[in-house]
Amino acid sequence: MTDRTFAERSEALRERYRTTFGAVPPAVEDRPWPARDFGRLPTEEAFTALRHLVLADSPLGDRVQQLVHFGQLPALCRAEPARVHARGALHAGAGIADLIGVAETALITSGTPSYALGLEIAAELRPDDDRGPVR
Numbered sequence: 001m002t003d004r005t006f007a008e009r010s011e012a013l014r015e016r017y018r019t020t021f022g023a024v025p026p027a028v029e030d031r032p033w034p035a036r037d038f039g040r041l042p043t044e045e046a047f048t049a050l051r052h053l054v055l056a057d058s059p060l061g062d063r064v065q066q067l068v069h070f071g072q073l074p075a076l077c078r079a080e081p082a083r084v085h086a087r088g089a090l091h092a093g094a095g096i097a098d099l100i101g102v103a104e105t106a107l108i109t110s111g112t113p114s115y116a117l118g119l120e121i122a123a124e125l126r127p128d129d130d131r132g133p134v135r
Contacts, residue, residue: 006036013045016052020062022091025084055088062092071102074117075110086121096126 010032017024035044058065066089073082086099103118 006032006041009041009045010036013048016048020052020055021084021088023087025080027080027084063089063094063098066092067094067098067102070099070118070121071106074103074106074114074121077113077117079117079121082117083121083124086125090125096122099125 013032014024014029017028032041032044035041055065055069056062060068066085069085070082070089073079073085089098090096099122100119103115103122106118107115
């Protein structure tokens, strides 16, 4: 595979993430390189296409689908992917209150650690103008 072909195919993968999340998650940025080096770029492309289909073409809609992912990942102790999907939910029109609601649901279904992680992520993502003193 030529460097140009690889660059074009890698950029197409990144564009799928930009469409879904508004940005390319850091953990995804370098994934095409090992796939290319070991002849597995088609696997990465198929995975990315399936992920895009499930997330972007869901009967739930983009906003709800991202919130579902955000709710599931803290229960699995997957902090960074939870952050990615929280940002994806905001990109799809959710608000910080939605993230807090999901975190509260996690308290019931998954316990305190999931709730705490969900709130931590919601707090990280709130706009700077909402960061007044806690009373």
